[in-house]
Each structure stands twice: as C-alpha cells, then as structure tokens.
Amino acid sequence: MGIVLHKSLQLQRPRLICSWPGIGNIGILAVNSLINQTGAELFAEIEPWDYFEPRKVKVRNGFLEELVFPASNFYHKKLGEEDLVFFAGDEQPHGDGRMYARGEVALKVANLVLDTVEQYGCRRVYTSGACVSAVHHEMKPRVVAVASSASLLTELKSVPNLVLMSEVSEGSGDGVITGMNGLLLAAAKQRGLEAACLMGEIPDWLSRTPFPYPRAAGSVVEAFAHILGFEADFELLNRQAEEVDRIINGLYQQFPSDVKELYDQRKSLSQPGPISREEADWMKEHLDDFLKTLSEEQDGGNEDDDRPV
Amino acid sequence: MKMTIDQFDLYKMPRLKDAALLVGWQSSDLGRVSEHVINTLVERLECEPVADLDPLDFFSFDGADFKNNLVQVPAARFWASEAHNLLLLKTDEPAHKHYHFLTSVLDFASNHCHVNRVYTVNGLPSMIAHIQPRTIFTVYNRENLSEEFERYEGIENMDWEGPPAISSYLLWVARRHHLDGISLWPEIPFYLSALEDPAAIRATLLFLNQRFNLPLDPGELEAREQEITQKLALLREKNSEVDALLGKITQGLTLNEQEQLTLTQEVYRFLR
Numbered sequence: 169m170g171i172v173l174h175k176s177l178q179l180q181r182p183r184l185i186c187s188w189p190g191i192g193n194i195g196i197l198a199v200n201s202l203i204n205q206t207g208a209e210l211f212a213e214i215e216p217w218d219y220f221e222p223r224k225v226k227v228r229n230g231f232l233e234e235l236v237f238p239a240s241n242f243y244h245k246k247l248g249e250e251d252l253v254f255f256a257g258d259e260q261p262h263g264d265g266r267m268y269a270r271g272e273v274a275l276k277v278a279n280l281v282l283d284t285v286e287q288y289g290c291r292r293v294y295t296s297g298a299c300v301s302a303v304h305h306e307m308k309p310r311v312v313a314v315a316s317s318a319s320l321l322t323e324l325k326s327v328p329n330l331v332l333m334s335e336v337s338e339g340s341g342d343g344v345i346t347g348m349n350g351l352l353l354a355a356a357k358q359r360g361l362e363a364a365c366l367m368g369e370i371p372d373w374l375s376r377t378p379f380p381y382p383r384a385a386g387s388v389v390e391a392f393a394h395i396l397g398f399e400a401d402f403e404l405l406n407r408q409a410e411e412v413d414r415i416i417n418g419l420y421q422q423f424p425s426d427v428k429e430l431y432d433q434r435k436s437l438s439q440p441g442p443i444s445r446e447e448a449d450w451m452k453e454h455l456d457d458f459l460k461t462l463s464e465e466q467d468g469g470n471e472d473d474d475r476p477v
Numbered sequence: 478m479k480m481t482i483d484q485f486d487l488y489k490m491p492r493l494k495d496a497a498l499l500v501g502w503q504s505s506d507l508g509r510v511s512e513h514v515i516n517t518l519v520e521r522l523e524c525e526p527v528a529d530l531d532p533l534d535f536f537s538f539d540g541a542d543f544k545n546n547l548v549q550v551p552a553a554r555f556w557a558s559e560a561h562n563l564l565l566l567k568t569d570e571p572a573h574k575h576y577h578f579l580t581s582v583l584d585f586a587s588n589h590c591h592v593n594r595v596y597t598v599n600g601l602p603s604m605i606a607h608i609q610p611r612t613i614f615t616v617y618n619r620e621n622l623s624e625e626f627e628r629y630e631g632i633e634n635m636d637w638e639g640p641p642a643i644s645s646y647l648l649w650v651a652r653r654h655h656l657d658g659i660s661l662w663p664e665i666p667f668y669l670s671a672l673e674d675p676a677a678i679r680a681t682l683l684f685l686n687q688r689f690n691l692p693l694d695p696g697e698l699e700a701r702e703q704e705i706t707q708k709l710a711l712l713r714e715k716n717s718e719v720d721a722l723l724g725k726i727t728q729g730l731t732l733n734e735q736e737q738l739t740l741t742q743e744v745y746r747f748l749r
Contacts, residue, residue: 217576218576218577221575222649223640224638224641225637225638225639225640225641225645225649227616227635227636227637227645229623229634230615230616230617230634230635231616231617231619231620232645232648232649232658235641235645235646235649476639476641476642477601477616477635477637477639477641477642477644477645477662
C-alpha cells in the first residue's frame with residue numbers, strides 16, 4: 169500500500185499544485201488544465217484500494233478484464249529552471265460514502281501526497297477549490313486566497329484578479345475549506361511547509377447544482393500562470409464555459425421575476441463576497457424548490473442506478 | 478476450543494487440499510440464492526463451522542437490521558466439508574474497508590485452508606418469465622478459465638461494463654492473490670428478486686452437484702417452483718394487468734420502468 173513510482177526523477181525543491189473534485193470542480197478543472205497545458209508527465213500514483221472503492225468493472229465474454237478505481241496521479245514538468253509537481257485526484261478519499269473527505273483515511277492520503285513531494289525537497293504547496301460567493305454569473309470570477317503565512321499572503325496579493333479571503337468575507341477572513349483541498353493545507357502547514365489555496369468564485373446558487381464551473385477554473389489557471397510565469401491558453405476552458413453558460417442562462421431565465429431582480433443587483437456591487445446569513449436565507453427561501461426539481465431531473469439517468477455485477 | 482488467528486475466531490482447522498471456497502452474500506441477496514445455496518450445502522454436506530471473521534472492522538454497528546422480524550447481526554462465517562474438499566463462507570457485504578475484508582478472507586482461505594479457487598454466487602435480475610429456464614451467467618478472473626465450464630449446460634459467459642458488485646471485486650482481489658475465481662450469476666425474474674426464486678436456487682445447486690460431484694437432491698425445490706407457478710397463474714386470473722405484463726415478458730418483450738414496478742409490487746404483495 170502506498171505509492172507506485174513509474175519514473176525515477178531528480179527534482180530540485182519542486183512546488184506542488186494539487187486538487188480534488190469539489191464544488192463546480194473548479195480546482196480539479198484548473199489543475200488538469202495546467203497539467204495539459206504544461207505537458208506535465210505522469211510519474212507516480214497512489215495505490216487506490218486502501219482509500220477508494222472501485223467505480224467500474226469491465227467483463228468481456230465472461231472474462232473480468234479490469235476493475236477501475238479513481239486515479240490519484242502525480243505529474244512532473246520542468247518549467248524553465250523550476251520543477252513543478254501536479255497532483256490530480258479523481259475522487260476525494262472517503263470511508264463513509266461522503267463526497268468530501270474527512271477523518272483517518274483522508275489524512276492518510278494527504279500525508280501520502282506530502283511524503284511523496286517532500287522526498288524531493290518540496291517547500292511550497294498549492295491547492296485549489298471553490299469559493300461560494302454572492303457574485304453574479306455574468307461577472308468574471310475572482311480568485312480568493314488563504315495561505316499558511318502572512319508573507320505568502322503578501323506575495324499572493326500581487327497576482328491580478330486575486331483577493332484575500334478577508335477582502336470578501338466582511339473583513340474577517342474566517343471560514344472553512346471543506347475536504348481534501350483544505351485538509352492538505354493544514355497537513356502541509358503542520359509539517360512546516362508553505363501552503364496556499366486558490367479558490368475560484370462561484371455564485372452561491374450554482375454551488376448547489378451538479379454543473380462544473382469552468383469560468384472560475386479559467387480565473388484560477390490565470391492566477392497560476394502568473395505565479396509560475398507561463399502563458400496560458402484559455403481556448404478549451406472558454407469553450408467549456410460557453411457550453412455551461414448556455415445551461416446557466418437557461419436556468420437564470422426561469423428565475424421568478426422578483427428573485428431575478430434582486431439577483432441582478434449583484435452586478436452593481438463592487439465587492440461581492442462569500443454569502444451572508446441573510447443571503448443564504450434569501451436563497452433558501454426562493455431557490456431551494458427550483459434547484460431541487462433540477463437535481464431530480466439530473467439524477468434521472470444516473471448510471472449508478474444499474475444493478476452492479 | 479476456540480483459538481484466534483489474525484482477525485478470525487477459529488473453531489477447527491479443516492484438512493483440505495487444493496480446495497474450493499464458495500462465497501455467498503447475505504445482503505442484497507436477490508432471489509435469496511446465495512443464502513439458500515450456502516445453507517443447503519452446510520446442511521446436506523454436514524459441514525462444520527471453521528471460523529468467524531471479527532466483524533468490528535468491517536461492518537457498521539450503528540443500529541440493528543431486521544429480516545422477517547428477526548434482528549440480524551453482521552457476520553462472516555466459514556464452514557468446511559473435508560469429504561468434498563469445500564470451504565464455504567456466508568457473509569454480509571462489508572460496509573467499509575472492502576479491500577481489507579476481501580484480502581483477509583482470501584488470506585485465511587488460501588494460507589490456512591489451502592484453497593486455490595474461489596466461487597461466488599449471486600442472483601442476477603433478468604427480463605425473463607418465471608416459467609423459463611434459468612441461465613447461469615459466469616465471470617472468470619483468468620482468461621482461459623471459461624473453457625473448463627463449456628461442458629456444463631445452461632452456463633453462459635457474461636458481458637458487462639458498469640458498477641462492480643462485491644463478487645467482482647473479490648474475483649479481482651483473488652487474481653492478485655494468484656487464485657482462480659468464478660462468479661455464478663443465475664438469472665432471477667426481476668419480479669421475484671425480493672422473494673425466493675427456487676428455480677434459480679435449484680439451477681445453481683444442480684451445477685454445483687455436477688461440478689463438485691455432490692450428493693445434493695434439489696428435487697424438493699421443484700415442488701416450491703410449482704407452487705410459485707400455480708400462485709402466479711392464480712394472480713394472472715385475478716389481475717388482468719399482471720396477466721398482460723407477464724404475457725409480454727413470456728413473448729420476449731421488454732417492459733418499461735413503470736410496468737416493471739407495477740408487476741414487481743403486485744407479485745410481491747401476492748406471494749410474500
């Protein structure tokens with residue numbers, strides 16, 4: 169149990185950029201985009217069976233060809249003089265069927281990821297996820313950051329379109345990053361590594377839908393491109409965003425008129441941020457039934473309804 | 478006298494050689510095939526209990542399940558028939574640590590009981606009528622293993638791509654342990670899935686009879702098959718919708734989701 173190394177590498181103090189699926193899959197979309205754009209190559213993976221259940225079996229003419237587990241892969245790219253390690257998890261490790269990892273299994277996976285990069289002298293870790301915010305979907309999502317140290321926060325403030333959590337959460341900068349994208353930060357800080365999470369903004373109501381949100385992933389990629397010093401290509405993410413935008417706009421057009429009027433006021437706010445209690449109550453009151461119906465329609469053709477073999 | 482090995486309470490170490498392990502799952506047991514087959518083997522072959530796997534690590538103890546008004550306790554028990562060189566396991570599906578559970582089962586079976594081959598039994602819901610013969614679909618964990626089974630009647634290779642059942646997971650782990658694995662999936666008319674399907678149980682026992690040269694007589698199941706056939710004929714007389722739906726299935730037609738639900742509910746209410 170542990171790590172399978174596909175290639176032996178000599179790395180010099182690499183930075184780690186990693187993500188697992190979460191709200192809008194913003195972080196994992198961004199990290200996968202970075203992996204593809206930089207041409208990073210797979211060099212290691214986590215053996216899955218102690219942490220994940222198999223997703224799929226392939227049986228052909230009676231022969232059990234393959235059992236497919238969620239992948240947890242490490243990729244490497246030398247960008248200029250710098251070694252980068254990317255980690256992308258297909259699924260958050262969970263021991264009790266929850267979407268977000270927690271507890272012993274989650275901590276073991278976090279430590280496996282950190283053990284792997286620390287042997288190469290890694291000193292800095294980035295994770296990426298979503299920041300649920302009272303933003304309008306027509307506005308460009310910002311990137312919201314938290315970090316393990318004040319000096320790293322200062323450094324991050326120079327990134328365009330990036331704000332600190334305290335700038336969007338009524339000045340407090342308090343909150344929780346649920347699941348692995350948060351847990352890894354804590355595990356890294358505990359080891360004395362520098363760590364930061366870059367979160368793409370997603371409108372509160374969209375965080376409750378099953379759609380990915382590539383628009384925010386694009387903002388996160390833009391931030392990482394600035395940090396890493398390379399020119400990013402947004403063509404694919406933009407194309408994906410356009411497809412999702414069509415669905416989002418379709419839903420938005422169905423909003424009750426009073427809800428739509430209030431929601432549109434967000435476009436004129438200069439500092440939208442994480443949702444307040446009042447806004448959460450407002451959204452619950454007006455959109456819960458609407459989203460519930462939507463969710464039921466989405467679940468209609470779920471493959472998991474099939475009887476497993 | 479009880480001993481403990483790893484996570485097992487051991488009652489008796491059986492003398493087996495190149496034995497087969499037959500696994501039946503008590504949970505999600507469609508047509509009640511798994512449980513009935515293992516119970517029949519335990520009883521008829523006068524098997525002796527071998528060991529219990531400590532359930533604490535693998536099952537949820539957050540309440541109690543009931544079955545036919547009886548409280549169920551999660552369990553995984555091995556029996557053995559030395560005369561027939563068989564190890565049997567009747568178990569609930571683990572709630573967590575699946576890989577660890579399956580590895581523990583196979584380690585115990587191969588290291589302590591000299592098992593070199595694993596069989597599993599599960600019911601497979603199918604769009605067949607209860608009066609039609611039950612095919613046993615098979616899955617193998619080694620490519621040429623199916624050739625051994627071609628001589629048996631009513632056996633067919635499975636094709637499937639989708640979510641894995643615990644039996645498929647066990648076969649995959651068995652391959653990693655260099656053990657041959659075969660899953661037996663007798664067809665169950667979907668509307669009998671929540672009930673007992675004596676025809677599927679009988680088909681499975683007949684196969685095991687031939688495969689392991691066992692002295693089982695599944696004849697008494699024929700009487701139960703006939704009883705179900707007669708009851709369903711009566712239901713068809715009383716209920717024209719059920720009659721029409723069963724008629725469609727008998728003609729090889731497919732029912733839509735609502736029709737399947739209706740038929741399953743009506744049959745369940747009538748036969749339970």
